[in-house]
Amino acid sequence: MTRCCWCGQTVHVPLTVSGVFSFSRLTPEARCQSCARKLVWIDPEIACPGCSRSQKTAEWCMDCLKWKKQYPHKDFSHIALYVYEGLFREWLQAYKFKGDYRLASFFRSDLRQAIRSLKPIDIIIPIPVSEASLRKRGFNQVEGLLEAASIPFLPVLEHIGRGKKQSEKKRAERLNSPQPFQIKEAFKEKIKNKRVLIVDDVYTTGRTIFHAREVLEKEKTAQIQTLTLAR
Amino acid sequence: MKKEGAQAYLYGRELLKEELEREIESGLEEVLQAAHTQKGFQSRNGSLQCVRCGSRREDHYPVPCSCGKDCRYCLRCLQMGRIKTCSLLYHLPESNHFPSVERPVLKWEGTLSEQQAMASRDIVDTMETNGTRLVWAVAGAGKTEMLFEGIAHSLEQGKRVAVASPRIDVCLELAPRLQTAFKGVDVAVLYGEMEEAYRYTPLVVATTHQLLRFKEAFDVLIIDEIDAFPFDTEPELHFAAEKARKRQSALIYLTATPDRHLRKLVKRKRLDATILPARYHGHPLPVPKMIWAGDWRKTMVKNTEQAVPVRHMARLLSSGRRFLVFVPNIDWMKQVEQALRDVFPDNRFDSVSSLDPMRKQKVTAMREEKIEFLLTTTILERGVTFRDIDVLVVGAEDRIFTESALVQISGRVGRHPAHPSGEILFFHYGKSLAMKKAVKQINTMNRLAKKRGLIHS
Numbered sequence: 001m002t003r004c005c006w007c008g009q010t011v012h013v014p015l016t017v018s019g020v021f022s023f024s025r026l027t028p029e030a031r032c033q034s035c036a037r038k039l040v041w042i043d044p045e046i047a048c049p050g051c052s053r054s055q056k057t058a059e060w061c062m063d064c065l066k067w068k069k070q071y072p073h074k075d076f077s078h079i080a081l082y083v084y085e086g087l088f089r090e091w092l093q094a095y096k097f098k099g100d101y102r103l104a105s106f107f108r109s110d111l112r113q114a115i116r117s118l119k120p121i122d123i124i125i126p127i128p129v130s131e132a133s134l135r136k137r138g139f140n141q142v143e144g145l146l147e148a149a150s151i152p153f154l155p156v157l158e159h160i161g162r163g164k165k166q167s168e169k170k171r172a173e174r175l176n177s178p179q180p181f182q183i184k185e186a187f188k189e190k191i192k193n194k195r196v197l198i199v200d201d202v203y204t205t206g207r208t209i210f211h212a213r214e215v216l217e218k219e220k221t222a223q224i225q226t227l228t229l230a231r
Numbered sequence: 232m233k234k235e236g237a238q239a240y241l242y243g244r245e246l247l248k249e250e251l252e253r254e255i256e257s258g259l260e261e262v263l264q265a266a267h268t269q270k271g272f273q274s275r276n277g278s279l280q281c282v283r284c285g286s287r288r289e290d291h292y293p294v295p296c297s298c299g300k301d302c303r304y305c306l307r308c309l310q311m312g313r314i315k316t317c318s319l320l321y322h323l324p325e326s327n328h329f330p331s332v333e334r335p336v337l338k339w340e341g342t343l344s345e346q347q348a349m350a351s352r353d354i355v356d357t358m359e360t361n362g363t364r365l366v367w368a369v370a371g372a373g374k375t376e377m378l379f380e381g382i383a384h385s386l387e388q389g390k391r392v393a394v395a396s397p398r399i400d401v402c403l404e405l406a407p408r409l410q411t412a413f414k415g416v417d418v419a420v421l422y423g424e425m426e427e428a429y430r431y432t433p434l435v436v437a438t439t440h441q442l443l444r445f446k447e448a449f450d451v452l453i454i455d456e457i458d459a460f461p462f463d464t465e466p467e468l469h470f471a472a473e474k475a476r477k478r479q480s481a482l483i484y485l486t487a488t489p490d491r492h493l494r495k496l497v498k499r500k501r502l503d504a505t506i507l508p509a510r511y512h513g514h515p516l517p518v519p520k521m522i523w524a525g526d527w528r529k530t531m532v533k534n535t536e537q538a539v540p541v542r543h544m545a546r547l548l549s550s551g552r553r554f555l556v557f558v559p560n561i562d563w564m565k566q567v568e569q570a571l572r573d574v575f576p577d578n579r580f581d582s583v584s585s586l587d588p589m590r591k592q593k594v595t596a597m598r599e600e601k602i603e604f605l606l607t608t609t610i611l612e613r614g615v616t617f618r619d620i621d622v623l624v625v626g627a628e629d630r631i632f633t634e635s636a637l638v639q640i641s642g643r644v645g646r647h648p649a650h651p652s653g654e655i656l657f658f659h660y661g662k663s664l665a666m667k668k669a670v671k672q673i674n675t676m677n678r679l680a681k682k683r684g685l686i687h688s
Contacts, residue, residue, distance in 0.1 A: 098309065098310075098312075098313060099294070099304065099313040100304075100306075100309055100313070101292065101293075101294040101295070101304070102292050102306065134297055135297050138294060138295060138296035138297050138298075138302065138315070139294060139295040139296070144295070
């Protein structure tokens with residue numbers, strides 16, 4: 001019997017015929033049904049194809065049109081799973097800002113499923129956090145999520161930016177922030193001609209994801225996909 | 232702020248650096264240097280314990296950390312800010328550096344009833360001698376007023392006093408009353424979502440959770456509603472209370488319904504107790520009636536009009552009575568509410584629970600007599616006073632209605648001197664032990680009050 005890592009309720013594992021005959025280990029969900037229902041799932045049919053923003057149609061949103069202008073040669077199609085509101089916000093607050101590391105497992109099955117549904121991937125790269133954040137929080141929240149989901153990854157990027165965190169800035173400041181990432185010397189060869197996936201927790205303005213794309217593209221990666229839990 | 236001023240933040244407290252950073256605007260470095268430090272976790276009896284809340288290994292969860300070693304953090308007191316194996320806690324000893332108070336410090340001019348005066352004397356004695364005392368006072372005995380004299384004495388002696396309760400609503404109700412009674416004394420009110428910043432004050436009103444942030448601070452600690460959730464189930468709150476008071480200090484427990492453990496201590500003379508069996512208005516406590524209601528879970532929803540509790544509700548409504556209906560859980564309450572809409576289409580009523588954002592407004596509507604009855608979960612079992620109501624408990628044998636819950640619920644009836652009586656009806660499908668004990672407790676109190684000559688009617 002496991003308990004929901006968010007609300008403490010007992011999680012019921014439904015026993016299905018296909019589940020029994022798959023002969024795989026039964027991994028119970030880390031969260032209960034009632035918490036899962038409180039998350040707002042982004043329906044790709046009515047979301048921006050560029051950034052997964054939840055809207056009324058599947059048209060490109062204003063922000064993405066601007067990104068297209070700024071990066072004209074690039075195709076991008078970011079995947080986000082949930083709307084950044086309600087329970088998701090509360091969860092992120094508790095996990096990332098209060099540092100309740102146990103909550104990393106809340107999204108483990110979502111992450112695994114999402115990655116399985118993408119185009120083939122060779123390397124998964126988490127967005128790094130700054131030295132200062134790492135000292136304060138003690139862990140990289142994206143690596144924590146991947147670890148909780150048992151997804152192998154390579155910490156290819158490092159954060160060399162200084163100053164305020166993205167989450168403390170105003171929108172205009174965020175969009176104008178300079179490139180904070182670089183590729184660790186040791187990994188430069190490893191990512192050549194590889195299909196990579198960049199993973200972060202939340203897509204807000206897109207600035208972080210595009211910065212990460214930029215440095216990786218310079219190293220001649222074969223293909224870049226991007227994924228966040230929320231938008 | 233002066234250096235002394237900045238240090239005062241830490242007198243008698245135990246805080247993480249992050250908490251201090253939030254509170255102190257200037258002079259932080261000096262405070263940190265002057266402070267005593269201690270690791271966040273300490274080995275006690277061979278097992279690691281959280282220094283702030285006393286939790287054991289099973290509540291410590293591993294986390295990758297920049298300290299490099301196998302680091303853990305405490306899940307139990309996480310809501311107060313994360314404390315890790317490598318965290319440091321800062322503390323400065325309580326110095327009682329308060330401005331001297333104007334005498335008499337007590338500005339309250341009411342008079343105490345006979346039994347209140349007796350209890351007040353007991354409380355003063357206990358505070359003088361740094362003892363421990365249980366004040367067991369029935370709902371409506373007037374507990375707060377009996378504390379005034381003792382608090383006044385303590386403040387005049389330069390002592391630091393805390394009044395704590397597990398319930399925020401109790402704190403929020405107590406604070407203004409203390410502020411008025413001790414006009415001229417600075418009172419800090421501490422709870423989870425407070426907006427004011429912490430101040431160093433001789434008188435503190437706080438939730439029991441906030442006591443986790445203190446260490447050997449109080450000469451007098453008073454805990455109101457000691458038996459209320461979550462104090463009854465969370466061991467770290469007991470730890471916090473012990474940690475927050477000085478080694479030489481007085482401890483006063485207040486409750487209308489002490490649990491078995493406390494009652495046993497009293498019986499064995501291990502704990503001094505003052506028992507107030509009568510209400511301040513001198514009328515006996517109304518005694519619950521137990522009424523068999525059959526399978527209430529079913530009949531209330533399926534055959535509502537014929538259900539025994541509903542027939543009683545109709546009777547009360549037709550004689551113009553207003554009442555509370557206590558039910559065991561929220562889901563069932565919603566079903567019953569639906570069914571009752573059909574039976575009482577012309578009556579104004581509502582339902583309320585802990586999950587209800589409109590809770591406050593609905594209770595006010597009931598108090599202002601804008602609605603005739605209110606369906607409720609145990610959320611309204613204590614702390615709320617209505618002028619003249621009856622109380623029905625549907626499914627009184629349900630596990631959620633403990634002896635103390637039932638006594639508290641019965642305590643809602645007959646509070647006002649002009650309306651000292653009313654009906655308390657326990658509807659059941661087989662009596663529970665808790666029901667019998669609750670009735671017995673109420674009868675015992677009435678007998679005791681009569682014996683002491685406290686009943687005037």
